[in-house]
Amino acid sequence: MTKKLLMGNEAFAHAALEAGVAVVAGYPGTPSSELIETVAKRVQAGAAENVHVEWSTNEKAALELLAGASYAGARTLFTCKQVGLNVASDPLMSLNYVGVEGGCVIYVADDPGPISSQTEQDTRRFASFAKIPALDPASVEQGVEMLPCAFALSERYRTPVIMRPTTRVCHSSTFVDVAEKTQGAPVKGFSKDDSRWVIFPARAYRGHKEINGRLAKIADEFSGVCASETPSGLPSEDLSRFNPIENHGDAPKIGIACGGVSTAYAKEALSILEHAAKQAASAADVAGGERGEALPSYRFMQIGTPFPFPEVRVDEFLDGLDAVIVFEELDSVIEDGLVHVAGLRAARGKSAPRVLGRASGACRDAGENDADDIVERLSKFFDEALLRREGVSGDELMRKIEERANARARAREAEAPNLDIELPARPPVLCAGCPHRGSFYACKQALKKMRVRGIFSGDIGCYTLGNAKPLDAVDTCLCMGAGITMAQGLGVADPAAKQLAFVGDSTFFASGITGVANAVYNQHDITVCVLDNSTTAMTGGQPHPGTGNTLMGPKSAPLSIERVLEALGVECIEFANPHHLDESIDAVTKAVSFEGPSAVIFRAPCVNLVKPEAPVSINAETCTVCKKCITSIGCPAIGFNGEVATIDETLCTGCGLCTQVCLFGAIAPARQSA
Incomplete structure (x- = not known):
């Protein structure tokens, strides 16, 4: 054992590995993401053997994969954030009725605040609704102790078990003893049993009675009352210490x-x-008064x-x-x-x-x-x-x-210090050089030139920040993938407006494809704008099917967004580099003018994936102080010193979008300003 200072999610990853987890899968979502990433690092370093780990296409796919592995006897771990459990709820509800063989832990990180989520939903309520046992750690140390107990509890009662830490537990740090090497527990393999694994109505009825029976016994374990027998025949445990x-x-x-x-x-x-x-x-x-x-x-x-x-x-x-x-x-x-x-x-x-x-x-x-x-x-x-x-x-x-x-x-x-300091506001904003800025600006400019009204349906990701001024280019945001289908509903109810739906490349594969299929099948006149920046940027830059990178090391062939769109029947597909304004405006104009489902693929890598170009510069003599560069695109690298626009060279990536926005040629790439 080695003592290491670990973040909560990292510590829980080690605890799961030491408990013999053999298959780990999930979908990125703050505050849960670091767990899977830690497992992957251990696997790649050869410190965790006989373990499969992956970022799945979405939470539903991840849990269904793990259900199959659990049926075969593998200890499995699913990870997501609280809203991700909604996506996985379909298989989870039925999985509890069918039951599991290998221990199956559902790790769901809740986000009070919320700090980086759409909702403050409470997974403890979900556990009650789904009739699945839930553990709620107060600290990293307690969570590390709970995880192996969760696997054992799952196997004793053949039930999935939820572990629900919150952001402050997931992201706090402490010293933890970790094993140098771990092994996934041996897997005995799948045993055919139609009466157990096939969820016909009769099986569901029997499963419901099994659930009610085991919950009473689990409640006793939580109170320190040992059950006389468990479904697996394994001895019960006093869990009242939690x-x-x-x-x-x-x-x-x-x-x-x-x-x-x-x-x-x-x-x-x-x-x-x-x-x-x-x-x-x-x-x-001391004063001699009353205490x-x-x-x-x-x-x-x-x-x-x-x-x-x-x-x-x-x-x-x-x-x-x-x-x-x-x-x-x-x-x-x-x-x-x-x-x-x-x-x-x-x-x-x-x-x-x-x-x-x-x-x-x-x-x-x-x-x-x-x-x-x-x-x-x-x-x-x-x-x-x-x-x-x-x-x-x-x-x-x-x-x-x-x-x-x-x-x-x-x-x-009276005791508070008199600090007459007003801290500056720091609203969330797209990064300097972010390709999404050019995509949104081009869409607005295209509709302006076409003299048509548009509604911009947004989605979950960095690009949700497109709703902030001056871009003001996200009119709706509900949940992952909803922008594409909401645009269809808006088009039915408000046909006079052009409908543009924005979706990221990772979200396209996670939950956007079904909406595109619906648009083609029902011939909705919408334009899907796929913002392809080659990563899952909002949650830390995780890979996805469009990148081809996997957590197990080998690279697979990337799935092509355009080929998926073609296969689904989208006939008009345009392409643009969002840093090239005229090219982007032209692509949007063609797609929006097309009658029926169309798409624009804006393709440029996230600024965190590429080395920045030389920063642009301002010609003070040419600058007219119109501030269009600031009020049009809102790049945080552009400022104003009271006399002329300025460029923060530590932020500027040299993307060049501002040079195309300036009406007077006052902004130029560094190589042209010498």
Whole structure:
């Protein structure tokens, strides 16, 4: 073993390899992407043997591939981000009914914030909907411990198992012990069994009953109650260590429940409050005054296995408590579970505490939690507990809680340094030299010259940034591949407008082909603009079928976008280098003028794949300060110093688009300006 400083996703990759994973597949999506990339590096270095790893065409393809490998007994790992699970949901729902043979872990990284996603959907809810066990690590260390348990749990109950870290767990770093070499676990091979592997209605009915039965036993394992038998015959395991309970002080009457990284935030907040209470007590001792109130006794629980909910363990946590506050991110999953168990306790004549959290309005109902916010919410929670203990209630209780909160706010404001600094805004923008900028600008200019109105349907990727001014060239964005089909619907409802749909090269293969087929089949008059920059740029430059590069080393023949379009029946296909403005405008004009489905393939590599050319230069004498170069294309390498336009040579890639936009020839390539 060697100790290494690893990002969460990297650490989880090592944990999966050490657990004997043999087949790994997924589709890039922040914050999950580094896991597969780490596995690939280990395979290429010869440190992970008997392991197949790939970026699949999309999440659905990846999970179906892994289902087949699992049927044959291989330990498999699927990776995606939360919205990627939507794409894989079709096979996942049926896979749970059929079951698995080799351990199958569904690694889904949720993105509170959201930091780089369309939604804040909570995979814990998906787990409940799909009836699939879910693990929710609070830290990298706990996630590393959970992964081998997830594979073992999957094999014991022949069920897929979801592991759901969030961005701050995936992208935080810590020291982890890693093995020098790993081996994929031996695979016994597929055994034909029509009664098990073929999902006819009778099999689905039987599978549903199997699901319900195993979930009850898994919930017991999560609570520390060992099952008498499992579907595989393998012994059950006490997994209650992922749902730890701690008592702080004597006879606590209040509780704090947490899930995921909010556990770390809450513990940090408690440390801050405890330190503040000790400081206040020490100051009072020195001054000879009253010591004030210490923190009340409390009980703390992390729920690391949110589904199936560990009711027996939670019942133990709730026993004797008057109130519980819940800190979790995205949805009120733990809060709802606690309310359910509290209701069961009440029905049995036991004490039932009040449960406060996101649904009740006591905690944030969207975005990420943080320690500072939890400090204030815990302060109010503790204030209420102490005041109730003193007999304060009703309106007086609310008034005093608010008074204390206001006093803390005034104290913070008085202690805060007076920094009269306004940080500059840094909106997201396409990179200097990005070929997408020329594609969008050419499309707008073509429609302007044609004197027609257009609607630009966008998609998920770097090119979504085309919606920002001055380009203002993305009118819709829903989900991957939707731009092509949404353009068809917009064309039906608004036939007077020309419909242009933008899709990246990776997204074209992932989820765009079906929309093109639909356009040809139903003869929708749309123009598909494929922005081919030879990579999956938004998530870190991963390969895709159009590049031919694979994670296993050998290069396959790249799939041709134009040949796919031809095979689907698209008759008008134009090509353009988006850095060549007139060429691009001409291509768009021809494609938009064509009646029926057409396409423009804008082809130029991502700036991160090529060496930049010499930067352009501004002729100060020729520049008229019209600012068209700035207000037309919005390249971050172009600025203004109050007198003339300027070029930031550290950003400029020499793409030359601005030289074609300038009406007065004031911008020239470096080689012409000498």
